[in-house]
Amino acid sequence: MTTQSSLQALGRAVARAVSSYAAAVSLPWPIAPHAAIVDSQGEVLATTSAAAAGSIGGAVATLRRFFGDAWSPGDIGVTNDQDAGAPTACDITAVAPVWRDGKPVLWAALRGPVPDCGGWEIGGFSPQAVDRWAEGARFEAAKLVLDGKTRREVTDMLMLNSRTPKLTLRCVRSLAASVSDMAGEAGALLSAASDAGDGAVADALFAPELERIDAAVARSVRRAGKAAAEVTTPFAGLALDPIEVAVVPGNDGLTVTIAAPAIAPRPVTLAPGMGAEIVAAAIAGALDLGTLGTGALARRLRVELPTPSLVAAPLPTPVCLGRATTGAAVFAATIAALADAGIGADGSALWRSYLRVHGGGAAGEAELDPATGKFTPARAAAIRAREAEEAAR
């Protein structure tokens, strides 16, 4: 099998996982699942979103770190940890190893939303949260499926900590089924290919995209650029210094440096993985890179974030509104910095597009009421109605 055909086949596998998950959960609002195949070095060989590659890779790394060698065929791990890449507590990533010669060589990962995960508000957006625990139940690392059997303990805990237990069960079962299929497909492809998941495959798969990225950077980024953007939040009286972004082109891609104020006392801080994801999305959009099917962009993008700060804060900082507020400012500042560097782009349109494709939670930030920081009443009602329908089945 050629490299390109491998890439295309893996691309089809991740796309199928996303569409099969979306079809299985049958939610009447837009959702933004993403999938990736990650190699043993942590590089993303195939993904439905180059921007989300880093955060999904973070979820894989977290589960691998937690379970170490304790993986068996048929195991599927889950996490919703925002420190491991989840935008909100309602975004669960399921990870299944791809086996060859009795050991996991690749990792299939699928991130999809569940409608609710406890916390203050239905859907995971809780403006009153004082810390991460107030945003929803934390599933740092758990095996949802062990040796091919779904674990009652884990599904019970997911259901019990959700206002939408039936839908949540449907979602996590669908995640498990789709990621399992994806892992199976990736395994078959791996068997057909001559390379193992040791980095050589990534080099080969990334080459065409790296060429495109390098060409776009060389063509478009004429100089270093710098800009700032204000953070808009639903909280009256919460004054935050602007986010400053500097973009510097170099021989090995772009270096993006972000300056940001300290962590805010409200849940408007970005989770650790989100800043880089948002910068990547802004750059991919502004450079008009088109669809990227791998994590190659990460090799050409270095994002430097002050940690802890408003753009990257670990536990216990609440982060549920981080993307909608600080994230929007990071995106806008990045677009503006790129403009300063010579690249013009419609930042608003790109941000809307990013949220549509990547929005977190049960329906994404696009459904938030900007005045309250919660889901609109209509959206909350829709979630409850869909749960009632599911329960009646």
Next chain:
Amino acid sequence: MTTLSKSELITAEIVRNYLETVCNEISKVVENTSISSIFSETHDYSVGIFAADARGVSLLARAQSVPVHIFAALTSVETVLKIYEGDIHEGDLFFASDPFYGGSHIPDWTVVNPVFIDGKPMFFTSVRGHVNDVGGCAPGGYNTIAREIWHEGFRVPPVKLRERGVPVADIWNLILSNTRTKDDISGDLSAMVGGCVVGERRLRALVEKYGSGTVARCVDYVLDYSETRLRAEISQWPDGVYRGRSVLDHDYAGGGEVPVEATVTVKGSDLTIDLTGSHPQVAGFVNSVATNTISNIYSSLVALAPDIPVNSGYFRPIKVVLPPHSVVNCDPPAPVGHSTVCIGSDIMEAVMKAFEGIAPDLVGSANIDLVNVRVYGTNSRTGRFFVASDITATAMSAGGAKGTDGWGGYAAPFCALRLPSLEMYERQYPYRYMTVEYAIDTAAPGKFRGAPALHYRRRMLDPVRAIVYNQGYTNPMQGYLGGKPGAGNYFVLNEGAPDEVKVTDACYDVAVGRDRVIFAQSGAGGGWGDPFERDPARVLADVEDDYVSIAAAARDYGVFIDPDTRKVDSAATAAARARAFEARRADTARAA
């Protein structure tokens, strides 16, 4: 009743005492190996040994600990057995905390350890303990603005912490990562498990010594014995229908007072406790699941016959009736966080009030008001987040009972809860106590008075935040047989500062700055008997101790004390009391 030979009767008594000793040892293990002060100092955990047979799950023995824990733990064991039917193996160890899965409120964690003998679980050692944080919306687990259970913490149904001897690492981590003080609580959970394991060793030794058949027969006898004894006690009580009432100040959601009504029916050797008429389920976090309600009822009852061994046999003569969809038998997803004590203590009080007419010599304040201020923030000395489990502001001092005045710091039904030394709290949390003292004229008057209210003042060394959950301000703990209620409970945040606020009900996440002061008045149990029958010499002693002022001695007790000589004016006292008795007789006659 199980029949035993004379020698077996002796063995049965050895077995019964052995089981209680094992419970005490488990309790010691937990106390000595846990980390959080809520375990190691306050002792807010309980221990029990259970068994299951065709008749169901039975409590065999308990440590002298918090009764509401361990009677409710029985339901946790039942739930584990039901959910894991056919899937319980030697080496398994279970955990549960969800109120709607056999729990009471989310912070009460229960560990259940099956002890396999001859291939079957013959016993279950169990520890139920109140951990200091369970994630959720409010640090410390008491969310005064909760309107549903998801606002209260991470819910855990029965799960295996250990499977066939192997710890289930991700389940441990899921439970612990949903607490804000994972490092401390990890040690507490390990202490609970360790206690259960030590208990298991002792039970195996017991069976090895006497054989499983003998031990089983002894256990049957012990249960039957308690049933027989309690039936004999009930038979002494006059048949009839008796009523009691207790009122919670508010439901934390603007819903006003929340009454609990208890109807106790004595018929022969049977007792029925019916809470029909109690308030419907409310919006705030005082709703009680049935398990918690029953546990609180049982806690009242064990105080009425203290010399009978407490186990499930004790409860066989008792039938409990709970109205559905009510504050004493709520439906999910009702918030229940404060229910273990408020409404729990009101359940106990309503039942105890009903017993005024049944066993007047045995009644007394059977409750506490678990009101408190949860202080949390970052401790600058350690750099770590903390949630203070300090319960000194809790109104847990006892009321009067026949023959004794109330005493400070311990409530009879919560006999194992302890007030740790203030220095220990000061070591752990960024504040210093300024005063802790009895307050004059706050003790509930009675022939045997309640303990005076305590006044606490603490100064913050760091800026912190506070949640206050308070009850018993307008409905303090009641007196019995003419005894009066004592002073109520309340808090003052930022005392003496421009932003001082007196809290008589609740507040949520309020800032308290460095060097600011938090004040608490924790009331105490009611008096027992008519205060005008109190020995004047005891009233004088209370005046000398500054528990009672000279004016209050005259007003509340009809005892006149000369302020100069500090002696009782016997003539004036006798005259005043005679007038009072006469007036009361006239009132009674008019009412009749």
